[in-house]
Amino acid sequence: MSGPVITALETHDVRFPTSRELDGSDAMNPDPDYSAAYVVLRTTGTVDGHGFAFTIGRGNEVQTTAIRALAPYVVGRGLDDLGVLYKDMVNDSQLRWLGPEKGVMHMAISAVVNALWDLKAKLEGKPLWLLLGEMSPEEIVSLVDFRYLTDALTPDEALRILQEAEPGRAARIAALKVDGYPAYTTSPGWLGYDDDKLRRLCKEAIEAGFTQIKLKVGADLEDDRRRMRIAREVCGPGFRIAVDANQRWDVGSAIRWVNELREFDPYWVEEPTSPDDVLGHATIARALAPVKVATGEHVQNRMIFKQMLQAGSMSVVQLDAARVGGVNENIAILLLAAKFGVPVCPHAGGVGLCELVQHLAMFDYVAVSGTMRDRVIEYVDHLHEHFADPVVIVNGRYQAPLAPGFSAAMLPESIADHLYPDGPVWRDEVAGASVATVTELPGREGAA
Amino acid sequence: MSGPVITALETHDVRFPTSRELDGSDAMNPDPDYSAAYVVLRTTGTVDGHGFAFTIGRGNEVQTTAIRALAPYVVGRGLDDLGVLYKDMVNDSQLRWLGPEKGVMHMAISAVVNALWDLKAKLEGKPLWLLLGEMSPEEIVSLVDFRYLTDALTPDEALRILQEAEPGRAARIAALKVDGYPAYTTSPGWLGYDDDKLRRLCKEAIEAGFTQIKLKVGADLEDDRRRMRIAREVCGPGFRIAVDANQRWDVGSAIRWVNELREFDPYWVEEPTSPDDVLGHATIARALAPVKVATGEHVQNRMIFKQMLQAGSMSVVQLDAARVGGVNENIAILLLAAKFGVPVCPHAGGVGLCELVQHLAMFDYVAVSGTMRDRVIEYVDHLHEHFADPVVIVNGRYQAPLAPGFSAAMLPESIADHLYPDGPVWRDEVAGASVATVTELPGREGAA
Numbered sequence: 001m002s003g004p005v006i007t008a009l010e011t012h013d014v015r016f017p018t019s020r021e022l023d024g025s026d027a028m029n030p031d032p033d034y035s036a037a038y039v040v041l042r043t044t045g046t047v048d049g050h051g052f053a054f055t056i057g058r059g060n061e062v063q064t065t066a067i068r069a070l071a072p073y074v075v076g077r078g079l080d081d082l083g084v085l086y087k088d089m090v091n092d093s094q095l096r097w098l099g100p101e102k103g104v105m106h107m108a109i110s111a112v113v114n115a116l117w118d119l120k121a122k123l124e125g126k127p128l129w130l131l132l133g134e135m136s137p138e139e140i141v142s143l144v145d146f147r148y149l150t151d152a153l154t155p156d157e158a159l160r161i162l163q164e165a166e167p168g169r170a171a172r173i174a175a176l177k178v179d180g181y182p183a184y185t186t187s188p189g190w191l192g193y194d195d196d197k198l199r200r201l202c203k204e205a206i207e208a209g210f211t212q213i214k215l216k217v218g219a220d221l222e223d224d225r226r227r228m229r230i231a232r233e234v235c236g237p238g239f240r241i242a243v244d245a246n247q248r249w250d251v252g253s254a255i256r257w258v259n260e261l262r263e264f265d266p267y268w269v270e271e272p273t274s275p276d277d278v279l280g281h282a283t284i285a286r287a288l289a290p291v292k293v294a295t296g297e298h299v300q301n302r303m304i305f306k307q308m309l310q311a312g313s314m315s316v317v318q319l320d321a322a323r324v325g326g327v328n329e330n331i332a333i334l335l336l337a338a339k340f341g342v343p344v345c346p347h348a349g350g351v352g353l354c355e356l357v358q359h360l361a362m363f364d365y366v367a368v369s370g371t372m373r374d375r376v377i378e379y380v381d382h383l384h385e386h387f388a389d390p391v392v393i394v395n396g397r398y399q400a401p402l403a404p405g406f407s408a409a410m411l412p413e414s415i416a417d418h419l420y421p422d423g424p425v426w427r428d429e430v431a432g433a434s435v436a437t438v439t440e441l442p443g444r445e446g447a448a
Numbered sequence: 449m450s451g452p453v454i455t456a457l458e459t460h461d462v463r464f465p466t467s468r469e470l471d472g473s474d475a476m477n478p479d480p481d482y483s484a485a486y487v488v489l490r491t492t493g494t495v496d497g498h499g500f501a502f503t504i505g506r507g508n509e510v511q512t513t514a515i516r517a518l519a520p521y522v523v524g525r526g527l528d529d530l531g532v533l534y535k536d537m538v539n540d541s542q543l544r545w546l547g548p549e550k551g552v553m554h555m556a557i558s559a560v561v562n563a564l565w566d567l568k569a570k571l572e573g574k575p576l577w578l579l580l581g582e583m584s585p586e587e588i589v590s591l592v593d594f595r596y597l598t599d600a601l602t603p604d605e606a607l608r609i610l611q612e613a614e615p616g617r618a619a620r621i622a623a624l625k626v627d628g629y630p631a632y633t634t635s636p637g638w639l640g641y642d643d644d645k646l647r648r649l650c651k652e653a654i655e656a657g658f659t660q661i662k663l664k665v666g667a668d669l670e671d672d673r674r675r676m677r678i679a680r681e682v683c684g685p686g687f688r689i690a691v692d693a694n695q696r697w698d699v700g701s702a703i704r705w706v707n708e709l710r711e712f713d714p715y716w717v718e719e720p721t722s723p724d725d726v727l728g729h730a731t732i733a734r735a736l737a738p739v740k741v742a743t744g745e746h747v748q749n750r751m752i753f754k755q756m757l758q759a760g761s762m763s764v765v766q767l768d769a770a771r772v773g774g775v776n777e778n779i780a781i782l783l784l785a786a787k788f789g790v791p792v793c794p795h796a797g798g799v800g801l802c803e804l805v806q807h808l809a810m811f812d813y814v815a816v817s818g819t820m821r822d823r824v825i826e827y828v829d830h831l832h833e834h835f836a837d838p839v840v841i842v843n844g845r846y847q848a849p850l851a852p853g854f855s856a857a858m859l860p861e862s863i864a865d866h867l868y869p870d871g872p873v874w875r876d877e878v879a880g881a882s883v884a885t886v887t888e889l890p891g892r893e894g895a896a
Contacts, residue, residue, distance in 0.1 A: 030541055058517065058542040059553060065513040066552065069506065093478055094506035100695070102724070102748060103551015104514065105507060148722040151699040151731070247548070251599035274596040276550070276751040278726055279758055283599070300550060303724040310727055 003123060004045030005078050009071040009112070011064040012038040014410065015057060015420040016351060016383060017429070026191055027218035028246040033057030034351040034383060035420070037064040037108070038410065041074060041115045049119025050409040053107040054322050054350045060420065066108035069095065074112060079120045083143040086113050086328040090145060102300035106325060113326025114356065118406035128327070128406040129359040133173060133366035137162035140367065144332045145302075145325075152306045158335045165370040172366045180397035181361055182372060183379040184212035184240070186349060188231070191216045195230055202234040209396030212240035212267065212376055218248035221260055228264035237265070242294065244270035251280040255287045268292035268316055275299050281313035294318050297347035301325070302332045309340040318347040318378075321356035327406075330360050334368045343373065349380035354391045355407040358398045386414035451571060452493030453526050457519040457560070459512040460486040462858065463505060463868040464799060464831060465877070474639055475666035476694040481505030482799040482831060483868070485512040485556070486858065489522060489563045497567025498857040501555040502770050502798045508868065514556035517543065522560060527568045531591040534561050534776040538593060550748035554773060561774025562804065566854035576775070576854040577807040581621060581814035585610035588815065592780045593750075593773075600754045606783045613818040620814045628845035629809055630820060631827040632660035632688070634797060636679070639664045643678055650682040657844030660688035660715065660824055666696035669708055676712035685713070690742065692718035699728040703735045716740035716764055723747050729761035742766050745795035749773070750780045757788040766795040766826075769804035775854075778808050782816045791821065797828035802839045803855040806846045834862035 019031040037060050041049035053063050073089045089109045090101060098105040121128040132140070141158050185208075188201030198215075205213050215231055217224040224243070231241050243266045249257060254272035269291055273280050275298035285293040296318030299305055308314045317337045319330055337344045344364055346357035354377070361377045369375075377398055384390040388409040392399040401407050417423050421430040467479040485508050489497035501511050521537045537557045538549060546553040569576040580588070589606050633656075636649030646663075653661050663679055665672040672691070679689050691714045697705060702720035717739055721728050723746035733741040744766030747753055756762045765785045767778055785792045792812055794805035802825070809825045817823075825846055832838040836857040840847040849855050865871050869878040 028541070029545070032542065032545075056542050056545045058540065059514070059546045062510065062514045062517050062546065062553065062556075066507075066510045069510050092506065093476070094480065094504050097477070097480075097504045098507045098510065098552050098555070100723070100746060104546050104553055105510065105551060107546070108510075148698055148725060148728070151728060250596055274751045275548070276749065277596060277755065279755045280596070280599060280751075298548065301724065303722045307725065307727045 002080065003078055004043035005076060006041050006043050006074050008042040009068065009074055010040040010042065011067050012040075012415050013060050013064045013420045014038050014052075014415055014418045015060055015426065016418055017425060018382070019057070026216040026244065026246040027248040029056060035060040036351055036410070037067055037111060038415065039067050039111045039115050041112075041119055043119065045123070047119065047122045049115040049117075049122070051111045051113070051115030051118060051326075051406070052322065052352060052408065052410075053111040054353055056350075062104055063107060066104045067111050070108055070112045074116065079116065079123065082113070082116055082120060083328065085116060086143070086325060087145050089113070090325055101303070101325065106301065107323055110322045110324060110326040113328055114322065114406060114408060117327045118408045122405045125404045127359065127401045127403060129176075129362035129366065129400070130173065132327075132331075132359075132363040133169060135367075137166065140331060143328045144335065145328070146332075148303050149306055149332065149336070152310055153336055153339050157339060161335055161338050162367060165367055168370055169366055172370065176362055176365065176400040177402075180394065180399040181358065181365065182376045183210060183393055183396055183398050184214060184242070184345075184376040185210045185379050185381075186214045186244070187381050188213050189215035189244070191219055195226070198227055199230055199234055202231050206235060206239070208393075210379075211396060212242065214242040214244055214270070214378075216246065217243045217261070218245035218257070221257060224257075224261060225264075228261050228266070232264045240267040242266065242268045242270060245272050247271045247274055247298065249273050251277070251283050254284050258288050258291060262291070266291055268294040270294040270318070271298070276304065278304065278307040278311050278313050281308060282311040285313055285315065292316055294345065296320060298323065302329055302336065305333050305336055309336055309342060315342060317342050317344045319344060319357070319360065320347045321353055321360060327360070334360070334364045338369050343375045344369070345376050346378060348378040349382065351383045352387060352408065352410070354379060354384065355387055355389070358391060358401060359406060362400060386410050450528065451526055452491040453524060454489050454491050454522050456490040457516065457522055458488045458490065459515050460488075460863050461508050461512045461868045462486050462500075462863055462866045463508055463874065464866055465873060466830070467505070474664040474692065474694045475696040477504060483508040484799055484858065485515055485559060486863065487515050487559050487563050489560075489567055491567065493571070495567065495570045497563040497565075497570070499559045499561070499563030499566060499774075499854070500770065500800060500856065500858075501559040502801055504798070510552055511555060514552045515559050517553075518556055518560045522564065527564065527571065530561070530564055530568060531776065533564060534591070534773060535593050537561070538773055549751070549773065554749065555771055558770045558772060558774040561776055562770065562854060562856060565775045566856045570853045573852045575807065575849045575851060577624075577810035577814065577848070578621065580775075580779075580807075580811040581617060583815075585614065588779060591776045592783065593776070594780075596751050597754055597780065597784070600758055601784055601787050605787060609783055609786050610815060613815055616818055617814055620818065624810055624813065624848040625850075628842065628847040629806065629813065630824045631658060631841060631844055631846050632662060632690070632793075632824040633658045633827050633829070634662045634664075634692070635829050636661050637663035637692070639667055643674070646675055647678055647682055650679050654683060654687070656841075658827075659844060660690065662690040662692055662718070662826075664694065665691045665709070666693035666705070669705060672705075672709060673712075676709050676714070680712045688715040690714065690716045690718060693720050695719045695722055695746070697721050699725070699731050702732050706736050706739060710739070714739055716742040718742040718766070719746070724752065726752065726755040726759050726761050729756060730759040733761055733763065740764055742793065744768060746771065750777055750784065753781050753784055757784055757790060763790060765790050765792045767792060767805070767808065768795045769801055769808060775808070782808070782812045786817050791823045792817070793824050794826060796826040797830065799831045800835060800856065800858070802827060802832070803835055803837070806839060806849060807854060809846075810848060834858050
């Protein structure tokens, strides 16, 4: 074993009181408090690894408890083989019962795996996208767990995909350093905004160089038609306007609702129904074509992505950096998307997700798909000020991060301020709320 | 609101050191410590509600933390409408991010929902199967969350299924009280047993009146062929012998492996691959017919069951009492199975799962499917001595439980003895293990 050894795994329950504003409100998540179950890996060396699972408030303490359960799998170990470390966590004979490979325990693995990659990239002195983008095809394949994938993608096929993309790597790395990677913005489209704010934010998005925007839909059809009409008026014909239902509909209602929006030319419909419903998404995709179906931020693991690609359920793969098993499983998902020829447009927003996914999209461009065609990274302008190496958007494009690591580290003072329930941002509200809860709950039941 | 109000939610981390024996070993779970993240709901009345999520050891503390996160949803509330209470927990706008409806957070909901039903059945003075079996079709439909189901099952269709089964209810209740419900046994088939023990346990199973047994397979093909040959010799032609791979295979290897066992006439193959793989199970089912495909114990929610039924992925629905959202979601799954005409043979074993699922199978017989044809409840003879109202098996059949409640309550002394890490069963081992962990971990990495 070369290099430093991990000596401790620390967690922090960090929550931002975003529900006090209407930023981030959608049809299923009306009042999110964007939160991070944050993990720091301490080492015998001078650098630490940082990672997190993203949640939207309540239950963030469950997520931090799950991350702590992984301490025995990393403490005492080095960073020589993150493929082995990842597979040891995912395949632990007892922990896997809590998923397997889904939900809280899998998101915890994601946080720890990403922290390991943050640490490794810092030790190598490279941003993660470049570290991965310079690995050999064989090294990259060794990071993936092909269990349950081989009916759709074998290790040999994965190797060939990576080998075919090898020739242009240097040119693409250079291009990223100059021009970055295209983004789209969700900022105009939250449900809580009035029409004037929507109109103003659409204009600002175009002026800022974005070539796609996204509107939240699904709460009220007439509202959605009015908002889509306004956005189309401001953005003009041909401009890509995606809509996002955040899992609000059943299969039949998804088809009916989006048909009512067709005259405004939606580019994709995102999360029309349950993220678990492979067959339902396929039915919706057939009924709504040429409107694309996009999903992925809540897709739990590579097995569901595999099936959605096999069944034609998705035309856009929206991988999330911190829900599946971290960097390693996302490499599997990038390879599956390349195999099926479907573009990857990562999910971002929340807190810190933009910072993470830019590395995955740029790695995809360098070493996997080799193209940016029809690919954009989501951008939401929330909470970047809390990160040590925040994303930089210029003319609607993510600039390639150059600092070593995975851009995952939050500023120490941001962590301290937002600790739940004892940090200064929460202390008074939590103390008040417990009194309110006690007096309010019997009333709630009585009213039902 | 009538009746008592819930005043507190308590949790206990209860673990049985079953890995010290080879009972319970299979191809994916070689060393389970059967555990319960146990919950007690205290009330203003004289009875309490008991429930639990089943885990196999490590991570049980994550599961208890998740259950505690649900306290605000039940404390201060009564039991008038368990449909509303269930939907409030499942659809909480922040907690659902941790699933949605899968993994640790969903299993926590299961534990609490089941404890609510235990409490309600005790208050009504009836065993749960009878309480549910005497409800009106309309009441039963109101307990189900039809979100994401309506492309396969609407509330009206569910109502018709229940109404059609109404006429024979009284006769079936009487039949259950006399004859019980058929069981099959997994006890002969654990991987750790030698051939003589397998032979002896097969004989004992037949002598005890069971008409089906199950063998664990998937670790070594030659071993499996030898064990199947022995079991078939002892049980004779036509006797139902199921095999269970516990998710060990990819799609292709499942088909190849089971084809090698065909000469021994396996009745069903259980969990051939990932429980998330709807399309993979469908491919396996087509290739292996007439050998049936059974799965469900790790199927996360009604959406995956729905798709498996739509796609022809399963010929046997093995619902689990404590993984999906408890009684309410299992009613949805029973209705889906009835709609598609697929028999339900519940998963059991572990700790306390036999106690719970017998109620669901008996309710299905009384009020949903109305038949026992090709239906059996799994039986494993582990750990029943720790329950206040343990299952009773006579001549290979579960006897209908008659005590009020859901048979979920563990004996107080069993809970106290097995508390982790401070109960008497664990105290010394845990103290020893922490020393071993510290000295062992660098060595493990050094050897890799």
